[in-house]
Amino acid sequence: MMLVRVLALAALFTCSVRRVRGGGGGGEVTSNILLIVTDDQDQNLGGMTPMKKTKSLIGDAGVTFVNSFTVTPLCCPSRCSILTGRYPHNHMVRNNSVAGNCSSAAWQSTGESEAFPVYLSKRGYQTFFAGKYLNQYGKKEVGGVSHVPPGWDQWHVLVGNSRYYNYTLSRNGVEEKHGDSYADDYLTDLIANRSLQFLENRSPQRPFFLMLAPPAPHSPWTAAPQYSKSFSDVKAPRDGSFDKAAKDKHWLLRQAVNPMTNGTLAFLDDAYRKRWQTLLSVDDMVEKLVRKLDDLQELNHTYVFFTSDNGYHTGQFSLPIDKRQLYEFDIRTPLLVRGPGVKPNITLKAPVLNIDLAPTILDIAGVDAADVDGQSFLPLMAPSLRNGSARPFFLVEHMGEGLSSGDPACPEMGPGLSQCFPDCVCEDSFNNTYACVRTLDGRDDMQYCEFADNESFVEVYNLTSDPHQLENIVKKVDPTILQTMNQRLIKLQSCQGAGCRTIST
Numbered sequence: 443m444m445l446v447r448v449l450a451l452a453a454l455f456t457c458s459v460r461r462v463r464g465g466g467g468g469g470e471v472t473s474n475i476l477l478i479v480t481d482d483q484d485q486n487l488g489g490m491t492p493m494k495k496t497k498s499l500i501g502d503a504g505v506t507f508v509n510s511f512t513v514t515p516l517c518c519p520s521r522c523s524i525l526t527g528r529y530p531h532n533h534m535v536r537n538n539s540v541a542g543n544c545s546s547a548a549w550q551s552t553g554e555s556e557a558f559p560v561y562l563s564k565r566g567y568q569t570f571f572a573g574k575y576l577n578q579y580g581k582k583e584v585g586g587v588s589h590v591p592p593g594w595d596q597w598h599v600l601v602g603n604s605r606y607y608n609y610t611l612s613r614n615g616v617e618e619k620h621g622d623s624y625a626d627d628y629l630t631d632l633i634a635n636r637s638l639q640f641l642e643n644r645s646p647q648r649p650f651f652l653m654l655a656p657p658a659p660h661s662p663w664t665a666a667p668q669y670s671k672s673f674s675d676v677k678a679p680r681d682g683s684f685d686k687a688a689k690d691k692h693w694l695l696r697q698a699v700n701p702m703t704n705g706t707l708a709f710l711d712d713a714y715r716k717r718w719q720t721l722l723s724v725d726d727m728v729e730k731l732v733r734k735l736d737d738l739q740e741l742n743h744t745y746v747f748f749t750s751d752n753g754y755h756t757g758q759f760s761l762p763i764d765k766r767q768l769y770e771f772d773i774r775t776p777l778l779v780r781g782p783g784v785k786p787n788i789t790l791k792a793p794v795l796n797i798d799l800a801p802t803i804l805d806i807a808g809v810d811a812a813d814v815d816g817q818s819f820l821p822l823m824a825p826s827l828r829n830g831s832a833r834p835f836f837l838v839e840h841m842g843e844g845l846s847s848g849d850p851a852c853p854e855m856g857p858g859l860s861q862c863f864p865d866c867v868c869e870d871s872f873n874n875t876y877a878c879v880r881t882l883d884g885r886d887d888m889q890y891c892e893f894a895d896n897e898s899f900v901e902v903y904n905l906t907s908d909p910h911q912l913e914n915i916v917k918k919v920d921p922t923i924l925q926t927m928n929q930r931l932i933k934l935q936s937c938q939g940a941g942c943r944t945i946s947t
């Protein structure tokens with residue numbers, strides 16, 4: 443079946459929008475938009491702690507969402523959900539490889555050509571992207587650096603996965619190679635510099651949209667020289683589910699080495715510290731951008747979004763480092779937003795998802811996004827501009843990755859994806875394929891997950907009494923609750939568009 447999903451009304455807005463400021467009587471008021479998406483920055487393990495300037499310049503000046511989630515905890519599928527406003531079962535990007543549609547030709551002709559920047563561009567926005575796009579972007583087999591997706595006026599994009607030095611960019615379709623000189627090449631700084639240039643050279647007549655995707659805090663965690671000694675006393679937090687045995691959880695969790703060895707602990711503490719170091723450069727980038735917007739007198743007309751593609755873990759349930767799991771540490775993300783109509787210093791508990799970013803941004807730009815799976819959260823953060831309500835529950839889905847011949851580092855794991863730190867622990871496998879309903883409606887705070895493994899494993903958590911998901915209550919919980927959750931899951935797994943937002947059970 444060929445699904446053609448076009449944002450219906452967007453086609454109507456083919457002419458450019460002229461900027462008219464002030465509202466209340468005159469023509470159309472359009473706002474600028476800046477979206478910053480970091481790579482693997484967690485919300486639950488202190489990921490925002492080093493970002494003091496970002497918290498002050500965006501969070502204190504706007505809203506901090508304390509219940510922000512990705513619908514899939516893996517970079518490429520999550521970024522495609524951000525770009526399309528769709529769950530993975532609708533954008534069909536399954537994992538980080540081309541075979542799983544990451545940057546594939548099929549993605550280019552479907553999700554990519556309908557991504558929200560296309561509609562912003564049609565609406566008259568000047569658009570700019572810098573940083574990591576999708577893990578397989580720029581590879582020869584998917585069109586190389588000359589492939590620039592539609593909707594982008596300026597394109598400074600990393601070939602492949604996150605790095606800080608020694609990388610190749612597509613600079614508007616032309617290859618640009620970089621070495622490892624801090625002053626010329628440090629990627630986070632380059633993203634900052636090129637976005638400042640874009641802002642300087644913009645046309646003041648039309649609104650702009652920037653999407654900045656720094657490599658931090660993804661591995662290889664290369665700090666800027668001035669930050670390479672920062673946080674020398676910091677260690678990964680030892681609370682919650684840190685190094686807890688996961689006896690009642692699915693197969694992948696049960697095979698972790700518990701307790702973790704000293705070698706693994708030293709490794710993950712080092713990773714944790716370095717992650718924070720790399721974030722200091724992102725914090726500087728945010729400061730430079732906010733200051734520049736202020737200097738240009740655009741700050742009051744600009745929405746600034748700060749978020750991440752997925753969460754992360756460092757030792758939770760004895761998994762050394764990675765994401766890909768259904769637990770809170772991997773699916774929760776930071777989300778801070780400032781902008782016109784958003785009151786300063788507010789905290790919102792309504793759940794919001796990465797698939798909501800596209801409809802929210804299109805809502806700001808005045809483009810109808812009725813066909814996406816997500817919903818605009820502009821009404822939640824700027825109730826004076828729009829009315830609306832939060833959804834009571836949503837879907838989180840992941841398709842496990844592995845090497846079909848088994849990972850040579852850990853042959854006993856079978857098809858899996860192991861990481862050795864220095865102990866080899868499997869962090870993903872084909873049977874780590876799951877779908878969850880996460881309920882968060884102000885009364886219930888529950889999670890229900892079904893696995894596509896050889897035993898149809900089920901995990902259920904009551905997050906109210908057990909915020910760290912230490913006890914799988916599948917055998918204790920009232921069976922009618924299991925039945926309701928299973929029904930919701932069936933509907934969510936095949937939902938499309940408005941159907942994803944209006945399931946009533």
Ligand SMILES: *[C@@H]1O[C@H](CO)[C@@H](O)[C@H](O)[C@H]1NC(C)=O
Nearest residue numbers: 498501502503504786787788
């Ligand atoms: C926001 O709250 C913080 C901490 O309570 C305070 O220091 C800051 O001045 C407030 N900022 C604004 C813009 O209200």
Ligand SMILES: *[C@@H]1O[C@H](CO)[C@@H](O)[C@H](O)[C@H]1NC(C)=O
Nearest residue numbers: 534536541542543548549552
């Ligand atoms: C890749 O995307 C295409 C187009 O959406 C889809 O037909 C195909 O099934 C997807 N592949 C996988 C592995 O999901």
Ligand SMILES: *[C@@H]1O[C@H](CO)[C@@H](O)[C@H](O)[C@H]1NC(C)=O
Nearest residue numbers: 606607608609620621622664
């Ligand atoms: C960059 O590549 C050069 C040449 O291969 C190498 O010597 C250097 O160590 C690399 N730098 C980093 C930070 O990886």
Ligand SMILES: *[C@@H]1O[C@H](CO)[C@@H](O)[C@H](O)[C@H]1NC(C)=O
Nearest residue numbers: 624625626627628631632635
């Ligand atoms: C960014 O700009 C600053 C200020 O002009 C400069 O010192 C720095 O070397 C630049 N960094 C990169 C990576 O372009």
Ligand SMILES: *[C@@H]1O[C@H](CO)[C@@H](O)[C@H](O)[C@H]1NC(C)=O
Nearest residue numbers: 701702703704705706707708
């Ligand atoms: C691991 O570290 C702890 C605390 O530093 C120490 O007590 C213990 O002996 C170490 N274990 C091994 C096997 O080195």
Ligand SMILES: *[C@@H]1O[C@H](CO)[C@@H](O)[C@H](O)[C@H]1NC(C)=O
Nearest residue numbers: 736737738739740741742743
């Ligand atoms: C932006 O808004 C603030 C608060 O309303 C105001 O104090 C400031 O003068 C405005 N700045 C510009 C450049 O319009």
Ligand SMILES: *[C@@H]1O[C@H](CO)[C@@H](O)[C@H](O)[C@H]1NC(C)=O
Nearest residue numbers: 821824825826827828829830
């Ligand atoms: C929100 O809804 C209320 C009640 O229906 C209405 O009075 C108000 O004008 C609406 N506000 C906006 C911004 O649409």
Ligand SMILES: *[C@@H]1O[C@H](CO)[C@@H](O)[C@H](O)[C@H]1NC(C)=O
Nearest residue numbers: 536537539541542842843844
């Ligand atoms: C990614 O997904 C595709 C389609 O399901 C699969 O063929 C491929 O093996 C997966 N890649 C990895 C590394 O698991």
Ligand SMILES: *[C@@H]1O[C@H](CO)[C@@H](O)[C@H](O)[C@H]1NC(C)=O
Nearest residue numbers: 693855856857873895896897
């Ligand atoms: C998951 O896959 C691994 C590797 O193939 C296998 O050893 C294990 O039995 C599977 N477990 C389940 C519950 O399917």
Ligand SMILES: *[C@@H]1O[C@H](CO)[C@@H](O)[C@H](O)[C@H]1NC(C)=O
Nearest residue numbers: 692693694873895896897898
């Ligand atoms: C599923 O995999 C588990 C874990 O390896 C194994 O103990 C069990 O026997 C398998 N069950 C079936 C039905 O194959």
Ligand SMILES: *[C@@H]1O[C@H](CO)[C@@H](O)[C@H](O)[C@H]1NC(C)=O
Nearest residue numbers: 888904905906907908919923
């Ligand atoms: C979850 O825990 C809370 C607090 O202990 C309790 O009130 C509630 O009934 C529990 N919910 C379920 C479905 O067990």
